[in-house]
Amino acid sequence: MARYGMVMNVKTCLGCKACMAACSQWNQTPFWAEEGGKWRTRVTELEDGKFPEVKRKFFPTICMHCENAGCQSVCPTGATFTNKDGIVLIDYDLCLGCGYCIEACPYDARYEYEKEDLEKDEFYFGEDARHHQVHVDKCTFCVDRLEEGMEPSCAATCVGHARIFGDLDDPNSEIAKLVNSGEAKPLGEYLATKPKVYYIK
Amino acid sequence: MDLVQQHTWGWFIAIYLFFGGLGGATMALGILGELRFNKGKWFGIGVTVLGMAILSFGLLFLVLDLIDPFRFLLAFWIKGIGHSWIARGMVVIMGAYIFGVLYMVAAFFESTTFKKWMGYLAMFCGFGVTTYTGLLLNANVGIPFWHTPALPVLFTVSAFSTGCAILMWVLAGKNDHESEHFFHAIESFDIFLISLELLILFAYFDFARGGNLAVVKSAHLLLGNPIFTIGFLIFGLIMPLILEAYASMKENSRGLAVFASGLVLLGGFLLRYLIVWAGVFQYPHGLAG
Ligand code: SF4
Ligand code: SF4
Numbered sequence: 001m002a003r004y005g006m007v008m009n010v011k012t013c014l015g016c017k018a019c020m021a022a023c024s025q026w027n028q029t030p031f032w033a034e035e036g037g038k039w040r041t042r043v044t045e046l047e048d049g050k051f052p053e054v055k056r057k058f059f060p061t062i063c064m065h066c067e068n069a070g071c072q073s074v075c076p077t078g079a080t081f082t083n084k085d086g087i088v089l090i091d092y093d094l095c096l097g098c099g100y101c102i103e104a105c106p107y108d109a110r111y112e113y114e115k116e117d118l119e120k121d122e123f124y125f126g127e128d129a130r131h132h133q134v135h136v137d138k139c140t141f142c143v144d145r146l147e148e149g150m151e152p153s154c155a156a157t158c159v160g161h162a163r164i165f166g167d168l169d170d171p172n173s174e175i176a177k178l179v180n181s182g183e184a185k186p187l188g189e190y191l192a193t194k195p196k197v198y199y200i201k
Numbered sequence: 202m203d204l205v206q207q208h209t210w211g212w213f214i215a216i217y218l219f220f221g222g223l224g225g226a227t228m229a230l231g232i233l234g235e236l237r238f239n240k241g242k243w244f245g246i247g248v249t250v251l252g253m254a255i256l257s258f259g260l261l262f263l264v265l266d267l268i269d270p271f272r273f274l275l276a277f278w279i280k281g282i283g284h285s286w287i288a289r290g291m292v293v294i295m296g297a298y299i300f301g302v303l304y305m306v307a308a309f310f311e312s313t314t315f316k317k318w319m320g321y322l323a324m325f326c327g328f329g330v331t332t333y334t335g336l337l338l339n340a341n342v343g344i345p346f347w348h349t350p351a352l353p354v355l356f357t358v359s360a361f362s363t364g365c366a367i368l369m370w371v372l373a374g375k376n377d378h379e380s381e382h383f384f385h386a387i388e389s390f391d392i393f394l395i396s397l398e399l400l401i402l403f404a405y406f407d408f409a410r411g412g413n414l415a416v417v418k419s420a421h422l423l424l425g426n427p428i429f430t431i432g433f434l435i436f437g438l439i440m441p442l443i444l445e446a447y448a449s450m451k452e453n454s455r456g457l458a459v460f461a462s463g464l465v466l467l468g469g470f471l472l473r474y475l476i477v478w479a480g481v482f483q484y485p486h487g488l489a490g
Contacts, residue, residue, distance in 0.1 A: 074281075076285040096273070134272075
């Protein structure tokens with residue numbers, strides 16, 4: 001049993017979006033979709049400060065794997081659940097496709113994997129296609145990679161060491177130190193969702 | 202803060218919320234009327250069938266809104282009942298169907314005590330459906346305009362007002378003494394409900410003024426939209442209030458009340474559509490992109 005989390009270091013994120021590419025390849029997320037695709041992780045460009053001292057920043061986001069997850073609490077079928085390692089997951093076989101969780105997530109982490117996406121998934125990945133039914137989709141911390149002893153694909157590819165993945169319950173881990181020292185903070189604490197993704201800004 | 206208007210839910214959910222509330226309220230009010238005003242078994246059976254038909258029509262739109270409508274059977278898999286309003290709603294809706302049918306059977310065979318109990322249970326479930334339509338939206342923490350206790354109250358009151366409207370339509374053609382009596386009772390109740398709805402709306406928007414950015418944005422979206430101000434507020438609420446109040450003071454004015462009921466129904470639908478439309482997420486800065 002672990003309590004997995006991630007620290008995003010906005011200071012070192014280069015904005016290369018290698019994480020988005022790696023995630024979308026590993027998890028076969030609809031990068032083909034209209035209006036810029038559907039992603040489990042995004043890197044948003046922000047402008048910080050006032051003219052003339054404007055600084056560009058890159059802001060990576062994923063599902064925050066909330067301890068008090070709005071998505072899970074509205075899910076009627078129990079398709080959305082938290083596994084023993086604190087990862088919020090979706091059982092595709094149970095997903096009704098009602099979209100209630102998309103509305104309930106205050107971090108815009110979820111999207112619909114629709115029929116067209118299934119067709120495209122098969123078109124691009126052929127026999128290796130991983131999505132076979134419509135469902136709602138989001139970041140899983142690459143739970144399948146964790147089982148194989150690998151890091152989530154975004155953290156594994158990150159050039160700027162902006163994504164630090166680990167067990168929040170292990171006081172010696174890099175992530176626990178950053179979080180326990182107060183250097184990394186969750187987003188939108190007022191929402192009382194208790195996210196397990198933290199930010200160094 | 203990044204403010205983003207929601208777009209996952211639209212017309213279909215609004216139609217579902219409207220007809221769900223309308224069906225539940227029609228059933229609850231109709232059965233109450235039959236039990237209270239001795240309207241006879243066929244009236245009881247008729248309004249229950251009508252209520253269930255309206256509810257079913259609404260449910261159809263919930264199913265059509267699923268990513269894949271053919272997966273609708275999973276809706277009966279209500280493992281999330283401890284926390285999810287869709288799951289709870291399914292149970293209440295099933296209850297409305299089951300007790301509604303039992304009530305009709307009892308009414309048909311004229312078994313008075315059983316009919317009464319089944320009637321009460323069906324009314325309770327019908328009432329539950331109206332409130333649930335508001336709680337469904339209310340559960341979304343990320344949309345502060347919905348996440349307020351005023352919303353379920355507003356939807357419940359509005360649903361009952363539309364239920365009154367339907368019953369006035371049903372009763373308008375009947376000339377017996379009980380029907381007339383019931384018609385006027387419903388008419389007065391609707392006047393009360395519309396006034397209450399206006400008060401709740403006033404409180405809702407007054408509260409929104411002091412709310413966070415997303416709430417203010419939602420309120421502005423609504424107040425800046427003529428479908429809300431003219432369509433809903435004037436034609437769907439204030440006009441029927443005046444017309445019904447006027448009709449209630451005059452003899453032979455059922456036609457006017459029936460016309461006002463049509464406006465109430467229109468207003469009820471617009472309210473749901475617009476509240477869904479005006480849902481604004483308040484994402485922590487950087488998320489929305
Ligand atoms: S970020 Fe959204 S999808 Fe992820 S656990 Fe929290 S509420 Fe659920
Ligand atoms: S879309 Fe699927 S995961 Fe989301 S709330 Fe509905 S059933 Fe649950």
